[in-house]
Amino acid sequence: MTRKPYRVAVWGPGTMGKAAIREILRLPEVELVSVLGYNTDNNGRDVGEFLGKEPCGVAITTDMDTFLAAKPEVILHTARDFADFRADDEIVHVLEQGFNVISVLPYQYPAARGQDVHDRLHAAGVKGGATLYGTGIDPGFFYERLAPLMTGLSSEIEQIKLKEYTSLINQGPDILPLFGFGTTIEQVEKDPIAATMAGNYLTMGMHYLADHLGLHIDRIERTAHHVLAPEKMSIDSGFSVEPDTVGMLRYDWVGYVDEKPMFQIEVFWYLNEVLRPDNVPCDDYWVIEIEGRPSTRLGLEVVGSLKRAERLVPDNPAPLAYIASIIPAIQAIPAVVRADPGILDTEMPQFHWLPDLRDAK
Template sequence: MIPTVVWGTGNVGRAAIRAVDAHPALELTAVLVHDPAKTGRDAGELGGLDRRLGVSATDDVGAVLDARPRAVVYAASGDLRPDEALADVVRAVAAGAVVVTPALYPLYDQRGAPPEFRDPVLAAVAEGGGSLFVSGVDPGWGNDVLPLLVSGLGTVVDAVRCQEIFDYSTYEQEESVRHLIGMGHPMDYEPLMLAPSIPTMVWGGQIRLMARALGVELDDIRETLDRRALDTTVTTRTMGVFEAGTQGAVRFEVQGVVDGSPRIVIEHVTRIHASCAPDWPAPPDGGDGAHRVIIEGRPRIVVTVEATDEGENRSAGGNATAVGRLVGAIDWLVDAEPGLYDALDVPLRPATGRLGRK
């Protein structure tokens, strides 16, 4: 069994606790939390399980890493604290752990990552013999391994489009939804996530990674943005009221341009309520969210993935599949050489030993 730590217990961390507990090769040995109110609580409770796991949450990072865990799922957010997240990850890798995380956007395409992100990780690998694999929660597989796999089914491929279609009304991360993305703010408010160049900073690595796999040179990476206001005031279950006239939907694209045309596109269509921007793409059954890959060419191929978790919550389902990709890579990474890995390096494998496992 591989001693494994889950660091963070938010939307991603809850799913990570469940994924580690379910994996036959992994043993959950510690849960790290920042909120003092969570210290001492059982991991099963924090993970939304109906049973105790016998692992109490702690905020003592030093003690946990001094125990030399073989793996760490770093589930703390890096959205507003990238430097701190990088420092945490580097500390775990230097302690000899295999680390998997969605928190470090620049390392989605680790080969093209800025030196200020790549070099500290490589130094930690050399020092401690750990490894790092970064894949997104949007989810990463929907913007790399799935579209690349499906592209291989076509005779002629003109363009690859990856869509995330998401209703934020069920999401439990209010600060990000309201302030980072801008839902509920006046239309003249510029949220950080939508500021020029920020979408490319976050998703450009996945565009570059797909271009590398497809064997094409990018001319440029461009962005498009559209925003819609709410026609009526809406009340959400998790975040309360969003007033009419404030931002209620966002649609943007990060476009990889090849020979003058957008050929590799990551598109996000997000709403705070299904009634906003009804003419934009929506999940096929009117649910909370879906992930879709469209291969334009001959034949035209469309693959739509819907996932639910924590009841019928598709936002939690998207997180769960992203976490499944990360946690499912741990035993492969443990057997591999120490290093810095990306989605083209780490295979997506069957759920061996997990069929029928509770």
């Protein structure tokens, strides 16, 4: 027998939250019941009208109690990330109130931040009988699901590398100067908010994979290799950068195991196609490389439609990396509803590389 649609709430209707809401409104398996915003100007506004669509009968609220009164089965946590984990207290409160939370913020593997952080969030879920699950595309999909799956083709592994190429051509103009686009390399390194934010996510994925492979990361080193714009460049939102200012942020994180560079993640965040590397076939592209016996490489494109050669999803204008982050969260809803209280970790694939098969259970 088909069950009723899952009652879903969205916490934070920003760019990511809007992408989530658009998908929820079109899927028959889920029902939008509540939206929590932070802009008082939107309090009481119909969500459909907020998105420029027909009214849907759900109003945005800026009050947490009103938000929770809708009794959602799952809350999709898409609030703005300030790179300082300030959401911990609110998530603990919501879990203790008995509401399941799926977050696209860096909660994919809280143990990476320390056992005390993991224990606090887990205890909140147990207390309220609720589950916390973090997911997305990077981390959440590549280092936790796809990379370990690929290791099943290698009997020995020297390094696991992920490269992320993301176009910011569809990004809003508020976040880009905050990240340092249009400034100098010296200014970016003086106030590396983009590196701090990205590092919170990406190093979490490294720790997840290391721990689940039975390896211990000695240290993680970060380096920067930013690229200057060769000319004045603008994007659709109207944001522009002058020549010889930062047009691409490029960071490299390397995780060392026994003093060897076992894990590596490189990010290339570029303003538009002029700065897109020649080997990248589309705006949003990821490469996973397993150096081993044998070695493997997988390139993954995310586009609106391959068949129709569409760059964006026609009825969801969010950046594709955002859509590809929110869909794993929506797909996780049934598993989170069924899960035991506490923190739910992503499962490894059934078959994957083990550093020492003699220790396999």
